[in-house]
Amino acid sequence: MREEFSFPDITENEVLVAPLYGSWEANMSHALDRTPVDVCRQRGEDRMVIGNFGVVRVERPGKAVTRVKEGDLCLIQAFARTDQDGYVKLVHAYDAPGTTGVLARRTKIGEHLLLPLPKDTRYSLQQWAASYGRYWTAWDNWKVAHACWRSQVRTDPADMDPPPLAFGWGGGVAVAELELAQRAGFRAAMASGNPRRLAEIEAKGMIPVDRRLFPDLDHDADRMAADAGFRQRYRQSERTFLKIVSELSGRRGAAVVIDNIGRPVHRATLRALGRQGVLTTVGWKHGMRLETVRANECIKRHIHVHTHACCFHDIEDILEFQERSGWMLEVGDQRVYRFDEIPELARDYATGQLDSYFPLFRVDEE
Numbered sequence: 495m496r497e498e499f500s501f502p503d504i505t506e507n508e509v510l511v512a513p514l515y516g517s518w519e520a521n522m523s524h525a526l527d528r529t530p531v532d533v534c535r536q537r538g539e540d541r542m543v544i545g546n547f548g549v550v551r552v553e554r555p556g557k558a559v560t561r562v563k564e565g566d567l568c569l570i571q572a573f574a575r576t577d578q579d580g581y582v583k584l585v586h587a588y589d590a591p592g593t594t595g596v597l598a599r600r601t602k603i604g605e606h607l608l609l610p611l612p613k614d615t616r617y618s619l620q621q622w623a624a625s626y627g628r629y630w631t632a633w634d635n636w637k638v639a640h641a642c643w644r645s646q647v648r649t650d651p652a653d654m655d656p657p658p659l660a661f662g663w664g665g666g667v668a669v670a671e672l673e674l675a676q677r678a679g680f681r682a683a684m685a686s687g688n689p690r691r692l693a694e695i696e697a698k699g700m701i702p703v704d705r706r707l708f709p710d711l712d713h714d715a716d717r718m719a720a721d722a723g724f725r726q727r728y729r730q731s732e733r734t735f736l737k738i739v740s741e742l743s744g745r746r747g748a749a750v751v752i753d754n755i756g757r758p759v760h761r762a763t764l765r766a767l768g769r770q771g772v773l774t775t776v777g778w779k780h781g782m783r784l785e786t787v788r789a790n791e792c793i794k795r796h797i798h799v800h801t802h803a804c805c806f807h808d809i810e811d812i813l814e815f816q817e818r819s820g821w822m823l824e825v826g827d828q829r830v831y832r833f834d835e836i837p838e839l840a841r842d843y844a845t846g847q848l849d850s851y852f853p854l855f856r857v858d859e860e
């Protein structure tokens with residue numbers, strides 16, 4: 495909703511900023527839908543401004559601020575509260591009380607949560623804004639998942655024929671992570687039901703898997719028990735999916751499955767995973783209460799990895815890696831929604847009208 499919103503003036507360690515670009519992300523839709531949690535209720539507030547990632551321009555630093563100055567371009571780091579190891583517990587402009595996001599002409603943030611962009615960055619502001627939240631999450635999740643896989647498999651991917659298969663369910667996070675898997679010598683495959691996305695997946699050298707080939711892969715234990723027609727359609731779709739994974743993996747099953755969807759695909763994912771396979775996730779887009787058969791998971795030596803965002807202390811390394819390696823998305827000629835059009839963007843995202851996994855909006859002029 496477009497309305498007036500005010501907040502107390504900045505304290506000496508805070509910075510008044512003008513958001514320039516951001517990207518619509520799943521957490522923003524989860525907040526609007528008030529599911530799986532109602533963040534306003536959780537924060538004990540009647541209303542809030544969402545948007546926890548974006549490129550911002552420093553307008554006015556507080557008196558004690560030393561790391562940034564007026565005019566600097568920065569990325570917002572959403573680590574409102576972290577644990578003893580630097581992992582996020584409460585997210586800025588999401589579940590951290592009293593924080594204001596980038597869907598406002600002006601907002602404020604603690605100095606320590608602003609990361610100045612390198613002056614000579616090889617990427618545009620739009621590229622940074624569209625990607626960094628999901629890329630950093632992907633970097634962290636892949637780091638753990640890859641280390642887990644290597645902890646049980648001695649053979650180098652380069653010596654495996656065919657290479658080990660990394661398969662992805664989800665959107666931008668899964669794509670970014672599969673790019674890292676490719677760099678580590680894995681064969682990458684990604685599911686999508688959108689023809690333009692399938693073409694983009696292929697253009698990245700990944701194997702596009704058209705999920706319209708298995709339209710009833712929507713596991714629901716209650717319906718499976720009560721509805722014979724549903725059960726039959728589900729099983730047919732699951733068979734088709736498992737056959738595809740078997741062929742792509744030389745019948746070994748997937749080495750790694752990145753699953754940020756959850757309930758509809760969980761059962762098939764575990765069946766698609768090969769021995770010593772890693773199921774790795776940061777997301778629960780369509781259901782977070784999942785069932786596993788522990789005996790199967792133990793006997794097949796499956797490792798389940800759960801992570802959230804990334805580590806505050808890794809961010810400079812990730813940024814340096816992105817600058818050095820070219821691990822960054824191309825924004826192409828995609829539409830950039832104007833500030834007034836953000837409600838339309840939210841609707842287009844919710845109804846699956848977008849071709850990009852990284853939809854952009856602009857708040858203030860560069």
Ligand SMILES: NC(=O)c1ccc[n+]([C@@H]2O[C@H](COP(=O)([O-])OP(=O)(O)OC[C@H]3O[C@@H](n4cnc5c(N)ncnc54)[C@H](OP(=O)(O)O)[C@@H]3O)[C@@H](O)[C@H]2O)c1
Binds near residue numbers: 524705
């Ligand atoms: N914990 C964290 O730190 C963290 C960070 C980032 C994201 N997440 C979470 O991870 C989830 C994914 O986020 P994202 O930004 O990568 O992607 P996203 O923008 O949420 O896109 C998800 C995509 O998954 C596909 N999909 C939807 N329903 C499906 C189903 N039933 N089966 C298989 N595929 C389905 C659709 O792709 P097609 O239309 O192409 O088929 C959809 O566009 C979200 O819930 C998000 O909140 C968590």
